[in-house]
Amino acid sequence: MTASNDEKWIDKKISRRDMLKLSGIGVAGVAIGASGFGGVMKAMGYNVFEPVADSTTARNKVDFYGGHQSGINTAVQTHIYFASLNVLITSKKELQELFKKWTPLVVHLMNGELMVDLTTNTRVPTGDTGEAEGLDAANLSITFGVGPSLFEKFGISHLKPAELVDLPHFPKDQLQKEFTGGDLCIQACANDPQVAFHAVRNLVRAASGKVEIKWSQSGFNSFPAGGGTPRNLFAFKDGTVNPSITDEQDLNKVVWVDKGWLKGGSYLVARKIQMHLETWDRTSLKDQEATFGRYRDSGAALGKTKEFEDFDVEAKDEKGEYVMPDTSHVHLARKSGARILRRSYSYASGVMSNTGAHDAGLLFISFQKDPAQFVTVQNSLGRMDKMNEYITHRGSAVFACFPGVQKGSYLGEALFNAL
Ligand SMILES: C=CC1=C(C)c2cc3[nH]c(cc4nc(cc5[nH]c(cc1n2)c(C)c5CCC(=O)O)C(CCC(=O)O)=C4C)c(C)c3C=C
Numbered sequence: 001m002t003a004s005n006d007e008k009w010i011d012k013k014i015s016r017r018d019m020l021k022l023s024g025i026g027v028a029g030v031a032i033g034a035s036g037f038g039g040v041m042k043a044m045g046y047n048v049f050e051p052v053a054d055s056t057t058a059r060n061k062v063d064f065y066g067g068h069q070s071g072i073n074t075a076v077q078t079h080i081y082f083a084s085l086n087v088l089i090t091s092k093k094e095l096q097e098l099f100k101k102w103t104p105l106v107v108h109l110m111n112g113e114l115m116v117d118l119t120t121n122t123r124v125p126t127g128d129t130g131e132a133e134g135l136d137a138a139n140l141s142i143t144f145g146v147g148p149s150l151f152e153k154f155g156i157s158h159l160k161p162a163e164l165v166d167l168p169h170f171p172k173d174q175l176q177k178e179f180t181g182g183d184l185c186i187q188a189c190a191n192d193p194q195v196a197f198h199a200v201r202n203l204v205r206a207a208s209g210k211v212e213i214k215w216s217q218s219g220f221n222s223f224p225a226g227g228g229t230p231r232n233l234f235a236f237k238d239g240t241v242n243p244s245i246t247d248e249q250d251l252n253k254v255v256w257v258d259k260g261w262l263k264g265g266s267y268l269v270a271r272k273i274q275m276h277l278e279t280w281d282r283t284s285l286k287d288q289e290a291t292f293g294r295y296r297d298s299g300a301a302l303g304k305t306k307e308f309e310d311f312d313v314e315a316k317d318e319k320g321e322y323v324m325p326d327t328s329h330v331h332l333a334r335k336s337g338a339r340i341l342r343r344s345y346s347y348a349s350g351v352m353s354n355t356g357a358h359d360a361g362l363l364f365i366s367f368q369k370d371p372a373q374f375v376t377v378q379n380s381l382g383r384m385d386k387m388n389e390y391i392t393h394r395g396s397a398v399f400a401c402f403p404g405v406q407k408g409s410y411l412g413e414a415l416f417n418a419l
């Protein structure tokens with residue numbers, strides 16, 4: 001191939017499909033030596049010695065590089081695959097190498113490309129597991145966080161931000177160890193469930209022997225045809241009152257950490273909350289609406305007509321009773337005075353083996369500049385929230401999500417620079 005041809009190849013953006021076809025060169029038996037394959041890799045834009053760029057031509061692509069990680073102020077996608085990981089390695093150097101290794105792989109995944117496939121030899125496992133072949137980037141976002149236990153494990157407790165502590169026990173919590181905690185998390189969200197799963201699967205596979213999945217949960221959000229707020233499994237619009245993801249000033253107040261190595265990052269709180277659908281389905285619509293303090297169909301606050309109309313939690317009717325009951329979920333959440341960015345997904349994972357009831361609910365996820373914001377809201381809901389009759393908190397975790405990555409840098413660099 002001439003130099004000019006080579007350049008033409010380099011300019012060409014190559015999709016997952018093209019990459020598999022090229023990998024097929026090896027399958028067809030054409031001999032490509034190590035340097036030859038390096039040339040093919042280069043032609044594909046995969047130079048292992050250079051940082052990988054965000055594709056400018058990929059369809060449905062979320063950018064990787066920027067001031068913040070993707071998956072926080074990213075428009076909510078239809079699917080999530082959330083994984084909480086245990087770290088098996090013990091040296092700080094190995095941990096740093098792991099994040100350096102993951103960084104370009106994440107860019108490839110978010111570009112809708114296959115992970116770097118260093119072999120065309122069909123006698124060895126392929127670099128990418130392949131199930132995202134033919135699918136585009138599907139607005140994949142990938143968010144990494146580190147849990148409190150990671151700092152203890154690596155003897156770097158002095159770098160653990162004071163805010164990063166396990167959440168306190170809340171009244172009515174029935175947490176199960178198998179859905180709680182973790183050294184690291186990977187939140188993969190996409191508009192295709194297989195793209196989200198493929199991302200986590202391949203990142204964990206690339207770190208084989210270094211990490212293991214402690215617990216994971218998939219989830220979904222279904223948006224109305226014309227757009228708008230998705231409904232949760234209790235059929236109520238969920239996500240109406242939330243900071244705007246385009247209002248950076250407001251996100252600075254609510255979401256982004258403004259000090260230390262975590263500056264530009266955020267804290268992720270995950271709660272796996274079972275929703276007792278059978279009990280809910282036996283409840284009258286009036287009681288359901290009193291539970292949330294909103295109308296089911298319109299999503300408006302009780303006493304209002306439009307979903308996004310503001311309301312006064314203290315407003316009373318002519319009988320002197322709260323228009324929005326003071327035991328309702330929204331009344332108590334609003335009265336807490338704390339704000340968080342909610343980014344939750346419904347889940348349905350078969351049945352509970354002990355009861356035969358649906359194992360379904362909400363993978364509640366919120367981002368905040370301090371986990372104390374979540375704690376304030378949860379304490380306000382406390383024992384009073386009428387919704388407690390219909391839910392059980394089963395899992396819990398908190399993670400510090402790194403700031404965004406600039407080209408040439410890698411995930412978590414600020415933490416490793418502080419070592
Ligand atoms: C501690 C934080 C919260 C938990 C846990 C939580 C669980 C939870 N919520 C719903 C459904 C709805 N929540 C709604 C509003 C709402 N919820 C929280 C916080 C937690 N929810 C806040 C801060 C708010 C906004 C309050 C406000 O200021 O108006 C609503 C109403 C619509 C909306 O605004 O999104 C619904 C519906 C479920 C089902 C659930 C656990 C399973």
Ligand SMILES: [Fe+2]
Pocket residue numbers: 329333
């Ligand atoms: Fe809520």
